[in-house]
Amino acid sequence: MNTLKISSLLLDAGLWPLIVLLVINLTFRKYGKAAAVKRMASLYHAIAVFIITSLAALIVKWQLTDLYLGLGTVLVIGIMVVFRKQVFPYQRTCAACSAQLDLKTIYYMDDNLCPRCREERSGTEEHP
Ligand SMILES: [Zn+2]
Numbered sequence: 012m013n014t015l016k017i018s019s020l021l022l023d024a025g026l027w028p029l030i031v032l033l034v035i036n037l038t039f040r041k042y043g044k045a046a047a048v049k050r051m052a053s054l055y056h057a058i059a060v061f062i063i064t065s066l067a068a069l070i071v072k073w074q075l076t077d078l079y080l081g082l083g084t085v086l087v088i089g090i091m092v093v094f095r096k097q098v099f100p101y102q103r104t105c106a107a108c109s110a111q112l113d114l115k116t117i118y119y120m121d122d123n124l125c126p127r128c129r130e131e132r133s134g135t136e137e138h139p
Contacts, residue, residue: 014076021067021080028064032057039119048100048121055098059087107132 036057039050066083070076091098101117104110105125112125122129 018067018070
């Protein structure tokens with residue numbers, strides 16, 4: 012039984028998981044400051060993937076077992092849970108009216124508002 016199976020699989024993937032996450036992070040640029048918090052969250056996800064894939068590479072190099080990869084992954088997930096407000100700022104429902112949000116708003120927009128509530132808020136901000 013190969014005890015390095017998962018670590019070897021992650022090592023074979025190379026930098027691709029990190030590259031995919033960083034390319035997704037670039038898509039936040041078009042939303043500017045309206046997506047700043049979720050852009051940082053996307054960057055934190057990329058950092059977590061980088062740490063886990065680097066750990067897998069070290070485990071394969073040092074001929075350890077996947078148990079260490081599991082422990083490292085649990086540690087990374089634990090840190091992400093501690094900082095969950097920064098790492099997972101996503102909401103499925105509107106912050107104002109609890110309506111179901113679309114995927115673009117869930118993943119990109121920091122205000123977590125449905126289009127109707129966003130329009131109402133921007134209308135009141137422009138005409139106080
Ligand atoms: Zn709403």
